[in-house]
Amino acid sequence: MASSKFVKKLTSMAIVGVGGVAAFTGISFYNGNEKFYENILxxxxxxxxxxxxxxxxxxxxKHNLFPSSTLKDPESLKISFFNHQLSNPIGIAAxxxxxxxxxxxxERIGFGFVEIGSVTPQPQPGNPKPRVFRSPLDEAIINRYGFNSLGHxxxxxxxxxxxERQRFKGVLGVNLGKNKTSENALEDYSKGLRLFSPIADYIVVNVSSPNTPGLRSLQSKKELQELLTNLLKIRESLPAEHRKPILLKLxxxxxxxxxxxxxxxxxxxxxxxxxxxISNTTIGRDDLKNxxxxxxxxxxxxxxxxxxxxQLIAEMYSLTKGKIPIIGVGGIFSGQDAFDKIEAGSSFLQLYTAFALHGPPVVEKIKSELDGxxxxxGFKSIEAAIGLRADGIFGSIFIQNKM
Ligand SMILES: Cc1cc2nc3c(=O)[nH]c(=O)nc-3n(C[C@H](O)[C@H](O)[C@H](O)COP(=O)(O)O)c2cc1C
Structure with missing residues (x-):
């Protein structure tokens, strides 16, 4: 049993080793070629x-081995993000x-902004492996990492x-989680807010991961009210230059x-x-082929x-009358997907699964298609299209599904 585990591990390491060399060689030669990623890597x-x-x-x-994007971001994708200017609205999700x-x-791959985390105060290993599953057939991933974090x-x-290296010029978000065994969620998020506010451009309160028991109940009215009120008070107590936008992930x-x-x-x-x-991953399993x-x-x-x-973006945009900026995330693979999220009410976008399944070229592809x-x-900018269909097709589907 133990030896078969060892052999499996060795095989896996060998594949990674060979894969790593192949990837490095390939990347050096093909420099971002979409077909190379799609058909070989x-x-x-x-x-x-x-x-x-x-x-x-x-x-x-980490070792800067993915090639830099050669696409100059089109003018139409420029958008202001709180007090910053983004050359494109597509970030890498937490x-x-x-x-x-x-x-x-x-950033060099072409993301307009970067969100890291979720990070927990104390280091914790997360759930037992295996805990990440891909289904290319469904263009989907299921993960139950459970906040594996090296800690604050x-x-x-x-x-x-x-x-300190001063190479990163972009916008950085820090996404905060709580430790699995912590009984005081407010304390965990407060510690994160205090520590990361001087270094981050925005802070995310993640109360929506399905893999930490009890976490999502922080979205209920009383708990959410208490959590956010206290975090906002803490922010007010920080020096003015450290008071960063706080976003809630649902x-x-x-x-x-x-x-x-x-x-x-x-x-x-x-x-x-x-x-x-909007949004984190779903516990639903509708329409999966595998x-x-x-x-x-x-x-x-x-x-x-x-x-x-x-649909949730459209609903939230309508109910908040477009007054709270939304980062739309969930299943963006193409320019049309990105545009749908914008018309539903997103000002900014993020992706993860498309990047994991298709590699860096998907970022350029989405940006070029969105510009097209x-x-x-006939829209000169993204701003002009935000929320245009929140009350229309996307909103109405959401309401139908709920009834
Ligand atoms: C493997 C994996 C790990 C994730 N871990 C986190 C996390 O630690 N914190 C978080 O807020 N969201 C996490 N997410 C959710 C993503 O940030 C994103 O909200 C979600 O995957 C939907 O976007 P996508 O369909 O483009 O992947 C994770 C997603 C995946 C696939």
Whole structure:
């Protein structure tokens, strides 16, 4: 038993080793060629476990081995993000660079901004492996990492080192989680807010991961009100230059009542936050083709999440009357997906699964396609299209599904 485990591990390491060399050589030669990624590199990576593939991608990013994007971001994609200017609205979502080690290369790949984490105060290992599953057939991932984090202190040092190198010029978000065994969620988020505010451009309160027991109940009215009111008070006590925008990341599996409660809280004076991220992964398993995959527990992301997250964006945009900026995330694979999220009410976008399954070229592809769609429809900027269909097709589907 133990020896078969050892052989499996050795095989996996050999594949990663060969894969790593192949990737490095390939990347050096093909420099971002979409077909190379689609036909050679990504199928090779599919052969190793989901987590090993993730580790390999982080390794390549950390050592700046992914080639820089050659696309100059089109003018139409420029947008202001709180007090910053983004050359494009597409960020890498939380969970890819959990420990803040790959920020610079992620910007060079072409992401408009980078969110790291989730990070927990104390280091914790997360759930037992295997805990990441891919289904290329469904264009989806299920993960139950359970906040594997090196903890605040190590992640802070990683980010400090990155800032000192002065290569990263972009916008950095730090996504905060809580320790599995912590009984005081407020204390965990407060520690993160105090520590990372001087170094981050925005802070995310993640109360929506399905893999930490009890976490999502922090989205309920009373708990959310208390959490956000206290965090906002703490922010007020910080030096002015350290008071950063606070965003709340939501789950897609909310009832109509949950949604109304959240709107009341996030638009109310003492708990009024600066933005929403919609959405995290879903516990739903609708329309999956791969049945073995569908039986894994954890959060589902990618294509099967797309409409659900777009509908929640539309609902939130309508109910908040467009007054709270939304980062739209969930199943963005193309320029059309990105445009749908914008018309539903997103000002900014993020992705993870498309990047994990298709590699860096997908970022350029989405940006070019989005620019094409904006031009074709006669929009000079993203701003002009935000929320145009929140009350139309996307909003109405959401309401139908809920009834
Ligand atoms: C493997 C994996 C790990 C993730 N870890 C986190 C996390 O630590 N914190 C978080 O807020 N979201 C996490 N997410 C959710 C993503 O940030 C994103 O909200 C979700 O995957 C939907 O986007 P996508 O369909 O483009 O992947 C994770 C997603 C994946 C696939």
């Amino acid at each position: 990504m199928p090779t990576i599919q052969k190793v476990s989901g987590e090993t593939a993730h580790e390999l991608a982080i390794f390549l990013c 969970g890819f660079d959990k420990q803040g080690e790959a920020v610079e290369n992620l 202190a190590v992640v802070f040092e990683n980010l400090k080192g990155m800032k 789950a897609p599996d909310l009832t109509k009542d949950d949604v109304n409660d959240i709107v009341t809280v996030v638009t109310n004076g003492s708990s009024k936050i600066d933005g929403l991220i 049945e073995t995959f569908a039986r894994e527990t954890g959060g589902l992301s990618g294509l099967p999440l797309k409409l659900k997250s777009t 769609i904006l031009k074709e429809k």
